[in-house]
Amino acid sequence: MNKKILGGVSALAVGVVGTGVYLAVPAVASSSPSTTAPAKAAERHPGKRVRAARAARGIHGEATVRTKKGFAQVDWQRGTLTATSGGTLSVRSADGVTWQWKTDGNTKVRKGGAKSTVANLATGDFVVVLGRDASGARTAKRVIVPKKVPARATASPGPSHS
Known part of the structure; x- marks a missing residue:
């Protein structure tokens, strides 16, 4: 019984993270910043900004998202x-x-x-990478170097967990 509950809670947590990534990715990848669009969206959907902010706390992971062609496994870091x-x-x-x-x-x-191009990326850049894991090799579909780097993003890391 406990394994079923733990499995259900784990599936729910993965679903919540996946939904957060799904909602945050278009906001991060948007190419035309607008000051009025987020404000209008926040008026229509007051909780959306909070969900996107929570999803932005994630640093790496995998999620299953719905696409026009069905479901897809997405990796991000x-x-x-x-x-x-x-x-x-x-x-x-x-x-x-x-x-x-x-x-x-x-x-x-x-x-x-x-x-930009991959050749213009420099060591030390803060990046957001989105892609897919095809047979053990992650392939980057998008690489984003944001204008503003979050303060906590450059905090010194703990021990490596490769």
């Missing part, structure tokens, strides 16, 4: 770009977890709110 080498990005999160992300011609990069 926020952290510091520690290395770029031969189409591979190494990103270290605040908790010390380091993931490698492969890039290809389909990887879209936004740096400081403008379109």
Whole structure:
């Protein structure tokens, strides 16, 4: 009985995190910042801003999201770009977890709110990486270098948990 309850609670927690990521990703990836759009959205949906803020606390994870073609498994990570080498990005999160992300011609990069390229990414950049895990290799679909870096994002990490 306890295993069933624990499984249900775990599934609920994963669903909540996935929903938060699903709601936060369009806000992070938006290319046209507007001061009136968020205010109007907050008036129509007062809890949405709070949910997005809570989801923004996450630093890495996996979630199942609904797409136009069905469901998809999405990986995401926020952290510091520690290395770029031969189409591979190494990103270290605040908790010390380091993931490698492969890039290809389909990887879209936004740096400081403008379109950019993987070649323009620099070691030490704070990045948000979104992609998929295909047979053990994470492939970056989007890499975002925000204009403003959250204060806690640059806190020194604890021990590595690769």
